[in-house]
Amino acid sequence: MVRAFIAMIVLAALNIGFVNTVSAQLARTWVSGVGDDANPCSRTAPCATFASAVPRTLASGEVNCLDSGGFGPVTITKAITIRCDGGAIGGILAVDTDAIVVQAGIDDFVYLIGLDLEGMGRMVSGQPVAAGGLNGIHFLSGRSLTIENCSIRNFRQSGIQYVSHNAFSFLNVSGTKIHNSGTEGSAYGIYISPYGDGIVNITRSDIVGNTQGISVQGGAYTRKVAGVVSDTNVNANRLLGISILKNSAESLVLSLDNVRVVGNGSYALVANGVGTGMLVGRSTINHNERGLLPVGGGLLISYGNNAVNGNNSRDGAFSSVIPMK
Numbered sequence: 001m002v003r004a005f006i007a008m009i010v011l012a013a014l015n016i017g018f019v020n021t022v023s024a025q026l027a028r029t030w031v032s033g034v035g036d037d038a039n040p041c042s043r044t045a046p047c048a049t050f051a052s053a054v055p056r057t058l059a060s061g062e063v064n065c066l067d068s069g070g071f072g073p074v075t076i077t078k079a080i081t082i083r084c085d086g087g088a089i090g091g092i093l094a095v096d097t098d099a100i101v102v103q104a105g106i107d108d109f110v111y112l113i114g115l116d117l118e119g120m121g122r123m124v125s126g127q128p129v130a131a132g133g134l135n136g137i138h139f140l141s142g143r144s145l146t147i148e149n150c151s152i153r154n155f156r157q158s159g160i161q162y163v164s165h166n167a168f169s170f171l172n173v174s175g176t177k178i179h180n181s182g183t184e185g186s187a188y189g190i191y192i193s194p195y196g197d198g199i200v201n202i203t204r205s206d207i208v209g210n211t212q213g214i215s216v217q218g219g220a221y222t223r224k225v226a227g228v229v230s231d232t233n234v235n236a237n238r239l240l241g242i243s244i245l246k247n248s249a250e251s252l253v254l255s256l257d258n259v260r261v262v263g264n265g266s267y268a269l270v271a272n273g274v275g276t277g278m279l280v281g282r283s284t285i286n287h288n289e290r291g292l293l294p295v296g297g298g299l300l301i302s303y304g305n306n307a308v309n310g311n312n313s314r315d316g317a318f319s320s321v322i323p324m325k
Contacts, residue, residue, distance in 0.1 A: 027061045029053045031090075033069025050074035050082060050092070059108075065090045075101040076110055079142075085114030085149055092117050094133035099155070104142030106166055112137065113148045119155035119181065132156045136181065141165045149175040158182065158191040159210065163219070167196035174203045182211030182238075189237065192227070193219040200227030200254075206235075213237040213264065218249025218273075225249070230257040239266045241288060244298065246273025259283045266290060268311065271298030280306055280318070292316030 029041035030053070037052040039045035041063075047053045049072040053063045057080055065071070065084035070091040074082075084090025092099040092115065099117040102110050121132020136152035136159045139145045143166060152159040159178035162171045171192070178189040189210035192200055200216075207213045213234040216225055234241045241264040244252045256278055261268040268288040271277055274297035281303035285291050291311040294300040302318040309315060 025056055025058045025061075027058050029057045029061070029063050030066045031063065031069065031071050032066040035066070035069070048072075054078075054080060054082075065114075073097055073099050073101075075103060077103055077105075079104060079108035079110060081111040081113065082115065083111070083113040084116075090115045093120065094118070094136075094155075095120050097133060098135045098138040099133060099152075100137045101140060102137065102142050102145055103140045106141070106143065108142045109144045109146070110142050111146045111148070112150060113146075115150045117150065117152045117155075119153065121154045121156040121180075135159070135161045136178070137161070139164050139169075139171065142169065144170040144172070146172040147174070147176055151177045151179075153177070153179040153181065155181040156187065158188045159207075160190045161188075162190070162192045162194055162198070162200070164194045164198070165221075166194070168198075169194050169196070170199045170201075172201045173205055174201075175205065177206045177208070178210065179206070180209045188212045188215045189234075190214045192216040192225060193222055194225065195219070195221040197223050198225045198227075200225065202227070202229045202232055204231045206233045207237070208233060208235050210237045212239045212243065213241045213261075214243075215240065216244045216252050216254065216276075218245065218247040218252055220248055222247075222249040222252075225252045227253070228255045228257065229259050232259050234259060234261045234264070236263045237265065240264065240270055241268040241285075242278070243267070243270040244272065244276040244278065245270075246276045246296075246298070249275065251275040252277075254278045256280045256283050261285045262287050264288045267293045267316075269293065269300055270295070271300050272296050273298050277301060279303070281324070282306065285315075286310040287312070289313055290316060292318060294319045 030046040032046035035046035035048040041047040065088040068089035119133030189207035277299035
């Protein structure tokens with residue numbers, strides 16, 4: 001009887017702790033530039049960092065910025081929205097680390113809206129003068145990551161690195177500026193190399209002044225990647241503008257619509273390997289060091305309504321032209 005009584009007390013204590021933990025989570029939490037991480041992250045008692053607000057937010061809930069501030073790097077392990085688009089600056093300063101790591105569950109949808117990510121790395125005359133943060137956003141796992149109206153700059157690896165380990169995943173980027181990232185060797189504005197199958201949508205964005213612009217690469221576990229880049233500037237990157245490198249993947253294909261690829265230091269568009277390709281329409285490709293490079297069985301296919309001219313060494317040529325339907 002005594003043992004049974006003690007067991008009941010222990011179980012009751014555990015249940016109370018569980019209820020308190022659950023009740024401490026809110027569907028909507030808040031951060032503030034004058035917040036305190038000892039607070040519950042409510043609107044009237046906001047937290048100071050995203051790292052404190054995210055665990056206090058229910059899965060599929062939302063973290064909001066009450067006012068402007070620097071809210072620190074964060075790792076996301078569940079479905080959630082971080083939204084700072086009401087006039088407040090949702091800043092993250094990251095040095096020697098990623099600003100945001102997304103390591104969510106297999107069916108989790110993550111939304112990052114209106115954030116300002118600063119890596120502090122700087123390039124002068126093409127040479128790094130400050131080391132800076134690693135990646136702006138490092139997408140390691142999750143069903144879907146949506147990035148809207150964000151500013152990402154001065155990271156030494158990639159602005160966005162999409163390497164989700166899901167069998168299927170989706171990356172959506174809209175209204176986002178990625179500048180001056182990739183101070184380490186072959187790094188990128190947006191690097192795309194997911195496991196399994198990946199879908200990519202990049203629209204109304206600026207990928208400017210990075211080491212490379214957008215690169216799709218077939219890693220050891222990549223099967224297929226299909227994507228659309230539309231209404232986007234991929235300009236003044238120090239090496240390649242938009243490139244696809246197959247490696248061991250089955251197929252990697254991008255469709256480009258109304259994309260301006262201008263002033264890049266090497267080729268504007270590269271498709272390298274059988275099963276790689278770009279379908280290009282209404283796009284401008286000029287003032288790059290070189291224009292078009294389909295190589296190793298890769299295809300660059302035009303809809304016949306592009307402007308490819310004025311590239312410094314040579315314009316290159318599309319693999320073929322197909323009529324609009």
